[in-house]
Amino acid sequence: xxxxxxxxxVVAEEEWLRKWETGNIWFHKERGHPLLQKYLDVLLNxxxxxRIFFPLCGKAVEMKWLADMGxxxxxxxxxxxxxxxxxxxxxxxFCEEPVPEISGAKKLQTTSGNIALYCCSIYDLSSSIVxxxxxVWDRGALVAVNPRDRQRYVSLMVTLxxxxxxxxxxxxxxxxxxxxxxxxxxxxxxIKSLFG
Numbered sequence: 162x163x164x165x166x167x168x169x170x171v172v173a174e175e176e177w178l179r180k181w182e183t184g185n186i187w188f189h190k191e192r193g194h195p196l197l198q199k200y201l202d203v204l205l206n207x208x209x210x211x212r213i214f215f216p217l218c219g220k221a222v223e224m225k226w227l228a229d230m231g232x233x234x235x236x237x238x239x240x241x242x243x244x245x246x247x248x249x250x251x252x253x254x255f256c257e258e259p260v261p262e263i264s265g266a267k268k269l270q271t272t273s274g275n276i277a278l279y280c281c282s283i284y285d286l287s288s289s290i291v292x293x294x295x296x297v298w299d300r301g302a303l304v305a306v307n308p309r310d311r312q313r314y315v316s317l318m319v320t321l322x323x324x325x326x327x328x329x330x331x332x333x334x335x336x337x338x339x340x341x342x343x344x345x346x347x348x349x350x351x352i353k354s355l356f357g
Contacts, residue, residue, distance in 0.1 A: 167337045167345050168308045174239050174282065177305075181240035186219070188344070193223050194300050196331055204296045204327045211295035214321060216283055216302035216314075220247035223298060228275045235291055236278045244269050244278045262290050284317065293323045300331040303352075304344035311347070315355040328356075 180186055211232045215224055218236030220243045228234045238244055248255045253271050260266035266281035279286065306314045337346040
């Protein structure tokens with residue numbers, strides 16, 4: 162499948178941090194994503210009190226929405242600014258602590274404990290640090306990961322999922338020769354081969 166000139170494109174972590182610092186966050190949605198609302202039943206599958214993972218979470222408003230429904234939410238994001246804005250914009254008191262297993266990483270957690278956000282590279286996480294999840298909301302993570310890192314990303318995600326986990330994935334479809342990404346174009350055939 163042709164992904165155009167994107168396959169060799171690399172976006173450095175610094176570039177993402179710069180986007181947050183300069184407010185160039187066109188990818189952030191102020192309102193909950195309509196696809197999460199539409200497919201919420203698929204994610205929850207009749208279950209309550211789930212642990213739900215938000216990879217590359219930014220300050221996604223859906224984290225609070227799901228936590229308010231009684232679920233535990235865990236996210237990961239390289240931008241501390243994004244995470245602190247999330248707590249501030251929702252008036253959520255939080256505490257901050259180092260993550261001993263990851264040098265320089267921080268965990269920002271609501272005082273009620275239902276939302277825990279890790280400030281570090283997603284590749285530093287493991288199930289021994291964050292546990293396993295009943296559901297994953299991937300809106301903008303797989304499509305933001307550098308194309309050469311997709312297999313590494315999916316392999317990690319699989320290790321973080323419980324056996325009966327639900328994974329909601331949002332991708333974008335366009336001619337990859339006309340846009341350098343991110344978001345990157347991930348053809349359906351590649352998604353099937355990555356996730357098996």
